[in-house]
Amino acid sequence: LAKTTQPISMDSYEGQEVNITCSHNNIATNDYITWYQQFPSQGPRFIIQGYKTKVTNEVASLFIPADRKSSTLSLPRVSLSDTAVYYCLVGLLRGSTLGRLYFGRGTQLTVWP
Amino acid sequence: DAGVIQSPRHEVTEMGQEVTLRCKPISGHDYLFWYRQTMMRGLELLIYFNNNVPIDDSGMPEDRFSAKMPNASFSTLKIQPSEPRDSAVYFCASSARGKETQYFGPGTRLLVL
Numbered sequence: 306l307a308k309t310t311q312p313i314s315m316d317s318y319e320g321q322e323v324n325i326t327c328s329h330n331n332i333a334t335n336d337y338i339t340w341y342q343q344f345p346s347q348g349p350r351f352i353i354q355g356y357k358t359k360v361t362n363e364v365a366s367l368f369i370p371a372d373r374k375s376s377t378l379s380l381p382r383v384s385l386s387d388t389a390v391y392y393c394l395v396g397l398l399r400g401s402t403l404g405r406l407y408f409g410r411g412t413q414l415t416v417w418p
Numbered sequence: 419d420a421g422v423i424q425s426p427r428h429e430v431t432e433m434g435q436e437v438t439l440r441c442k443p444i445s446g447h448d449y450l451f452w453y454r455q456t457m458m459r460g461l462e463l464l465i466y467f468n469n470n471v472p473i474d475d476s477g478m479p480e481d482r483f484s485a486k487m488p489n490a491s492f493s494t495l496k497i498q499p500s501e502p503r504d505s506a507v508y509f510c511a512s513s514a515r516g517k518e519t520q521y522f523g524p525g526t527r528l529l530v531l
Contacts, residue, residue, distance in 0.1 A: 341520075346525075347524065347525075348509050348525055349509075349511075
């Protein structure tokens with residue numbers, strides 16, 4: 306069962322690019338990698354999802370190396386409003402059954418002016 | 419769509435009392451998840467349902483916790499009897515069949531005195 310490890314906290318300044326890496330050494334063939342963002346007093350919110358190589362959307366990019374044992378969430382030019390906890394989630398799909406899901410401990414990103 | 423709806427948003431109760439948390443998933447979603455979040459343990463998956471059937475309840479802490487999904491539009495998480503260590507934020511989330519993106523509700527903040 307794939308579990309994840311990510312840094313507890315990171316600091317950055319406005320306008321910088323932030324990269325948060327998640328380790329998932331036991332990722333299975335059918336596992337997807339998903340990142341969520343959580344602000345205080347709110348539920349987590351989906352950011353991006355990928356299986357391999359690189360995925361980009363209007364919010365972030367997700368880099369996944371060939372061995373898929375890790376993944377990196379990249380936030381371009383962060384602002385103060387990006388201060389939040391970021392979770393790495395590895396999920397197993399087995400046909401129509403969604404297997405056991407694991408959230409990482411989360412990374413508290415603090416963006417300073 | 420109104421998104422995932424949870425009630426109540428806040429609950430304060432005394433130790434030993436029964437607590438019932440409610441969730442209405444997004445219409446058409448086949449999966450429903452219950453999570454618990456605390457400072458100490460982070461975000462934990464308690465149980466999830468697929469088409470109203472419990473699939474994995476290995477995260478349920480003990481027999482005091484029970485969850486039901488009598489139909490596709492309603493689920494409950496019950497704690498009986500409640501204890502102070504159950505104090506946490508409980509999130510409900512739902513996702514569509516074959517899609518890993520989960521949509522979280524606003525959470526219920528439970529305080530057991």
